[in-house]
Amino acid sequence: MKGQKTGGREEGTPNRLTKELRAALKEIIYKEFQGIEARLEKLEPKDRLELLTKLLPYIIPKVKEEEEDNKRSRIEKVEFVVTKGEAKENEIKC
Numbered sequence: 001m002k003g004q005k006t007g008g009r010e011e012g013t014p015n016r017l018t019k020e021l022r023a024a025l026k027e028i029i030y031k032e033f034q035g036i037e038a039r040l041e042k043l044e045p046k047d048r049l050e051l052l053t054k055l056l057p058y059i060i061p062k063v064k065e066e067e068e069d070n071k072r073s074r075i076e077k078v079e080f081v082v083t084k085g086e087a088k089e090n091e092i093k094c
Contacts, residue, residue, distance in 0.1 A: 040052075
């Protein structure tokens with residue numbers, strides 16, 4: 001019948017090939033990470049920093065811009081008073 005599903009996987013059942021491919025890729029990635037520290041040490045500092053910067057979003061989530069704006073708006077005023085001689089309460093002596 002046209003428009004009706006008559007066979008195949010049930011809805012929500014993962015594709016077997018996809019499941020096997022994910023398992024294989026997971027194993028490859030796991031093996032690669034076993035030696036990553038030694039590989040990183042072999043890189044020039046600039047290249048190492050570039051690579052780590054690219055990996056950082058996968059480890060630490062980015063702060064949403066709106067959240068960042070909210071954090072900034074919480075601080076109303078910061079005042080530093082520097083005096084010569086004895087420091088008074090909440091003052092820094094130079």
